[in-house]
Amino acid sequence: MTITTLPLTECALLLRPDDDVAVLTRELTAGTRVRTTGGEVTVTTDVPRGHKLALRDLAPGSQVHKYGQSIGVATTGITAGDHVHSHNLGMDPSVGADGQAYEFGTVHTELPDTARERTFQGYHRADGRVGTRNYVAVLTSVNCSASAARMIADQFRGPALDAFPGVDGVIALTHQSGCGLVTGSVGAQTLVRTLRGYARHANVGGLLVLGLGCEMVPIQSLVDDLDLPSDTLVELLTIQDSGGVRATVAAGAERIRRMLPELDRRRREPAPVSELVLGLNCGGSDGYSGITANPALGIASDLLVAAGGTSVLAETPEVFGAEHLLTRRATSPEVGRRLLERIEWWKEYAAAGGGSLDNNPSPGNKAGGLTTILEKSLGAVAKAGRADLSAVYEYAEPVSGPGLAFMDTPGYDPVSVTGIVAGGATVVCFTTGRGSVFGCRPTPSLKLATNTEMYRRMTDDMDINCGRVVDGTAGLEEVGAEIFERILAVASGEPTVSEGLEIGQEEFVPWQLGTVT
Structure with missing residues (x-):
């Protein structure tokens, strides 16, 4: 039997040098040898594309790191070369635990102000919007x-x-x-x-x-x-x-x-870019979401915010486990604590329904390579780029902007985006790895594919292929700039694919809360 040996760079992505796992860019069969900077590992079982491969041995109870952050703990012993997924990776109980320390406003990034003079063609309303x-x-x-x-x-x-x-x-x-x-x-x-x-x-x-x-x-x-x-x-x-x-x-x-x-x-x-309100959402995520479409969208979001525009991140259950990254970027302790208050509300809300926030990811997310809510959230917050977090809003509350804001919404796509649009979003970017066919009239929604295979299979439902980042045919900055240009084009009247299909009317789904008598 021929044994295949591959360099890690030809078959996987190592997101941070000290990560315990790498994300496969192609399916690997058992027996394949993978050369890493630390030596060579042998794949112990078939591992699908988009899933995680262990690069080192991990004892039961050890934290498993991806993005340089914990995505859970090993529920059994893990050997280098193992497929790391639901069978051997579980929730990290230390994340979100009572007494966890948070930093507020300790991280600030100067964003490139290259789009402030850009304009789009919009409808000027009597109230100035x-x-x-x-x-x-x-x-x-x-x-x-x-x-x-x-x-x-x-x-x-x-x-x-x-x-x-x-x-x-x-x-x-x-x-x-x-x-x-x-x-x-x-x-x-x-x-x-x-x-x-x-x-x-x-x-x-x-x-x-x-x-x-x-x-x-x-x-x-x-x-x-x-x-x-x-x-x-x-x-x-x-x-x-x-x-x-x-x-x-x-x-x-x-x-x-x-x-x-x-x-x-x-x-x-003509209107300045600062008049745009961009909604950020994801649905049908996969193992590439936090590597391609989400960070590329984050780059576009940063360009918009730096130009004086407004960008709105949402889906509270899908930032759980990554909220500490957002509080560090809060413009004030009050903003950071408001986010944590919403996280605590969701813990109680989930518990009252007999569940927990780790009930997420969905079966489709897991099939695409995501294992825990921590892993999903760390990839999801990449949509927000690096901008300071300037405000936290309740569901459907009017967003006054400018800057990066957060809105408290469920993770269920139609309900989440309904809240964002009610808050004032005039363009939405929606990332998907499994293949969502979402739309949200009266606001145009750009759908960003995380991988080329799905983009080709569902090309009539996707606007931009961000999978080129993994394919090596485009860089992250290049795709982010392309998304930004498409946002301006769509804001000026260019139809999205969902608009061409007249999708977006049935996706108006307000969040139903409380007692119905």
């Missing part, structure tokens, strides 16, 4: 009006808007709540905050608020005392007062038709 799209939104106050909202939006699909090229579409923003909530509860406040965030969004030029008429979240409450831009065209309808579904659909469609000529007259004009 700048949108990247010009949509009409049919916003439902309650699930009871969801079907009627979809029927109204469907009147404007296909060639119905051909005469109004300046209008990006009519979307129905429906959800599963709006009644049965405890008035004044966290759940009710969260839903109303989300709906009001979409109502005043910079990408919404026309708004039809649609209700049944007897719900606990009345339509008027969604616009009362709301600082809507004065140029937002607003209509309110209830099904009960309009005479039923058929009459409501006819009336709603007619009111939108009256909006279209005025909305179509609006034109894109």
